[in-house]
Amino acid sequence: MEKLAFPNMKPLAGVKLGAVACGINYKDRHDLFMAELEPGTAIAGVFTRSRTAAAPVLWCRENIAGGRVRAIVANAGNANAFTGRHGMETVRETVARAATLMGCPRKQIFVASTGSIGVPFPAETIPDKLPALKKSTKRDNWLTAAKAIMTTDSVPKGASRTTEIDGAPVTINGFGKGTQMISPDMATTLNFVFTDAKIPATVLQKLLSRIIDRTYNCITVEGDTSTNDSLFLCATGKAKHARITSAADPRLRSFATALEDVLRDIAHAIVRDAAGAKKFVAITVTGAASARAARRIGLSIASSTLVKVGLRAANPWGRMIMAVGKCGERANRDELSMTADGVLVASSGYLLDDFDAKRVTRHLKGTELNLGVDVGIGRGRATVWTTDCSVGYG
Amino acid sequence: MEKLAFPNMKPLAGVKLGAVACGINYKDRHDLFMAELEPGTAIAGVFTRSRTAAAPVLWCRENIAGGRVRAIVANAGNANAFTGRHGMETVRETVARAATLMGCPRKQIFVASTGSIGVPFPAETIPDKLPALKKSTKRDNWLTAAKAIMTTDSVPKGASRTTEIDGAPVTINGFGKGTQMISPDMATTLNFVFTDAKIPATVLQKLLSRIIDRTYNCITVEGDTSTNDSLFLCATGKAKHARITSAADPRLRSFATALEDVLRDIAHAIVRDAAGAKKFVAITVTGAASARAARRIGLSIASSTLVKVGLRAANPWGRMIMAVGKCGERANRDELSMTADGVLVASSGYLLDDFDAKRVTRHLKGTELNLGVDVGIGRGRATVWTTDCSVGYG
Numbered sequence: 001m002e003k004l005a006f007p008n009m010k011p012l013a014g015v016k017l018g019a020v021a022c023g024i025n026y027k028d029r030h031d032l033f034m035a036e037l038e039p040g041t042a043i044a045g046v047f048t049r050s051r052t053a054a055a056p057v058l059w060c061r062e063n064i065a066g067g068r069v070r071a072i073v074a075n076a077g078n079a080n081a082f083t084g085r086h087g088m089e090t091v092r093e094t095v096a097r098a099a100t101l102m103g104c105p106r107k108q109i110f111v112a113s114t115g116s117i118g119v120p121f122p123a124e125t126i127p128d129k130l131p132a133l134k135k136s137t138k139r140d141n142w143l144t145a146a147k148a149i150m151t152t153d154s155v156p157k158g159a160s161r162t163t164e165i166d167g168a169p170v171t172i173n174g175f176g177k178g179t180q181m182i183s184p185d186m187a188t189t190l191n192f193v194f195t196d197a198k199i200p201a202t203v204l205q206k207l208l209s210r211i212i213d214r215t216y217n218c219i220t221v222e223g224d225t226s227t228n229d230s231l232f233l234c235a236t237g238k239a240k241h242a243r244i245t246s247a248a249d250p251r252l253r254s255f256a257t258a259l260e261d262v263l264r265d266i267a268h269a270i271v272r273d274a275a276g277a278k279k280f281v282a283i284t285v286t287g288a289a290s291a292r293a294a295r296r297i298g299l300s301i302a303s304s305t306l307v308k309v310g311l312r313a314a315n316p317w318g319r320m321i322m323a324v325g326k327c328g329e330r331a332n333r334d335e336l337s338m339t340a341d342g343v344l345v346a347s348s349g350y351l352l353d354d355f356d357a358k359r360v361t362r363h364l365k366g367t368e369l370n371l372g373v374d375v376g377i378g379r380g381r382a383t384v385w386t387t388d389c390s391v392g393y394g
Numbered sequence: 395m396e397k398l399a400f401p402n403m404k405p406l407a408g409v410k411l412g413a414v415a416c417g418i419n420y421k422d423r424h425d426l427f428m429a430e431l432e433p434g435t436a437i438a439g440v441f442t443r444s445r446t447a448a449a450p451v452l453w454c455r456e457n458i459a460g461g462r463v464r465a466i467v468a469n470a471g472n473a474n475a476f477t478g479r480h481g482m483e484t485v486r487e488t489v490a491r492a493a494t495l496m497g498c499p500r501k502q503i504f505v506a507s508t509g510s511i512g513v514p515f516p517a518e519t520i521p522d523k524l525p526a527l528k529k530s531t532k533r534d535n536w537l538t539a540a541k542a543i544m545t546t547d548s549v550p551k552g553a554s555r556t557t558e559i560d561g562a563p564v565t566i567n568g569f570g571k572g573t574q575m576i577s578p579d580m581a582t583t584l585n586f587v588f589t590d591a592k593i594p595a596t597v598l599q600k601l602l603s604r605i606i607d608r609t610y611n612c613i614t615v616e617g618d619t620s621t622n623d624s625l626f627l628c629a630t631g632k633a634k635h636a637r638i639t640s641a642a643d644p645r646l647r648s649f650a651t652a653l654e655d656v657l658r659d660i661a662h663a664i665v666r667d668a669a670g671a672k673k674f675v676a677i678t679v680t681g682a683a684s685a686r687a688a689r690r691i692g693l694s695i696a697s698s699t700l701v702k703v704g705l706r707a708a709n710p711w712g713r714m715i716m717a718v719g720k721c722g723e724r725a726n727r728d729e730l731s732m733t734a735d736g737v738l739v740a741s742s743g744y745l746l747d748d749f750d751a752k753r754v755t756r757h758l759k760g761t762e763l764n765l766g767v768d769v770g771i772g773r774g775r776a777t778v779w780t781t782d783c784s785v786g787y788g
Contacts, residue, residue, distance in 0.1 A: 048719075049589075049721070049722070050716070050719030050720055051718065051719045051720075051722065051724065051727070052715050052716070052718050052719030052725055052727050052730070053719060079712075080416070081712070081716075082711075082715045082730070082740070082743065082744055083713065083743075083744055083747065084728055084742055084744035085728055085743070086744070087744075116712060117712030117713070117715055117716060118711050118715060118744070118745045119711040119712075119745075120744070120745075120747070144621075148487060152522035162673070180403060181572030210501060211551050222699045222700060223617070223698075223699065223722035224698050224699065224713070224716060224717065224718065224720065225716070227715065227716050227719055227721070243582045266730070280771070290785060304618050305616045305617065305618065305619075306616060306618045317476075317511075317512050318473075318475070318510060318511030318512040319511070319515075319618070321446050321475065321476045321511055321512060321621065322444070322446070322511060322575060322618060322619070322620060322706055323618065324445065324446050325442075325444030325445045325447060325619070325621055326444055326445075326618065326619035328443070328445070329445070329446075330445065331445045331446055333445065333446050333447070334478055334479055336476070346476070348478055348479075349476065349477075349478035349479070350477050350478035350480070350512070350514070350571075351476065351512045351513075351514075352479075353514070368401045371674075
């Protein structure tokens, strides 16, 4: 499958990005990043629902409702997860010193970590680097920032869109990282998205929560959810449109579409960088009881090891039926149908014996797969994205 | 890891077993089996909760509450799953002809299939073989029957115990099959268990439902649940004890223990035969909110691909924490502890830096692993059993 190239990011007022080498795990590379936001920037976020979430996630969950941000600090190489109370103390120290540096309340500082779980996190390394980190920030420094958070990633991952609100041009730029432990529950991996739109935090959060269910929450690689999944969405308010006060405002329509495009692009870039995987697989589930049911059925198929092995053998059908059945959502066993590249291969609950097997096999042996499943219950639909087996399967 | 040898099965009055070759998928081997039970035999059963269950499962779910059985017919090589309405018609024809042959109501005939999903099931093959199949049955024909249901199994799987009820000797014999799609939801694979105890169906069902949650529902290989999982428990009533009328009867205590032993033995034999797996892994979860929560946490760890890969690398700890967190059950992040072979490796929410790493690594590199996780919430505990990666991961 094709990996996605890092795009040309449009300039975006109100954001400065910087990175330095702090050496927690890597040598001779940037591994600590800061986003510096102008006063008045709104923030929304989604975080892993893991019950064993990393220390920085606990801080962000607690403070995101404040809705204001002056800086985000993130490191790669150590997840600060399963680091006990010490890990949390380090987060508090980082936040306190960054707040002093920025001259803002602590609750306007957000943090994220990615890397190994269960490795002691050094207490002073990040706090001590903050002054140099702040000095490194500059405008339009996107690629530097995206590279600083890479761990097992083979490529930096980003997306950019320009759109308009009420006639005024608006930009959305985002980047993310991740190749493993990809099975999001509210978000996945580390992701930083910025816009110059003038949208308050409550409206941003509503938009984000809606869109995340159709993007990040529709990807899976091996079905395992990380302890550190975080996505931040910051709006600097520098665009020249009138203030928006409701997520239902029709002037937000094209912005919402552009935001969904950005999130989907980064989510796809993550799937396409899954270590060792060869196929990018889109699975569209229709006929489910609801969109949520369709997504659950899709993810059940997409995260099944046996289905993945079946995809490599170009014969996933029986295993897909198994995965539909096991997830607990309603399905009409005797009305199920399935397609590959639009070709009907199963209908009325059994495999057809006269479908174009040559065309279907050619499609399944390719690297970009489009599979469809209709479960014959209602009108719920969802598309999810996954890979065939990855190197993580040993 | 060691595979379990087929045991010496004790004689058991009231059961005759037989097998013939019907050639649905295999050549020159027995692949169709019948258990013939004497009039008055009680039956209980557990079946996959899959929403796309195979045709024979639908029949059994509908009729198990009748509580009486004269024959069970099972074939290997074709699961009769995803075979649409035709598959169900074949089941009805098999049941009707077997009922005529046995001179009993149809609802006293049970059926099971195992093998490929989505392959058309021949309508007449099994019904036509029934007279020869019935002629083949004889007492104490256990190994023949256990072999007739094998598919990807490398060894036949069985277990036997003798115990007593109210002073009278009682025997329990069982056999099962399965190496793939092992993640039970009420039962797994095909399993046939017989006893000469005199226990009515309702009591049998209560005992079975309780024990299944501590045996079959505690094993997983790759987290995928089959469309055909079935376990039948038949009681011929030939033992010389007084009738039992309640599952709470204290005279059942040693019988319940023996039954749990038989079910656990067969469940373990299935895990130990997982294709390509090298390690048999027992994971004991303690400190959970309830036994059910402990089981869910255990299965979340046991079915995680990344944990399995971590086991092969003798470093599963961070991934185990991830799996505890993702399953949604309550866990105290800062009180978590973990053990390997009884050695404490993590405590108070972080990895210890002074545990006996040499001993732990030696244990993890072995083939019989005992891991412990305490989640620091309550008194719920459960042990689950799994493998490292299997060949199914491709």
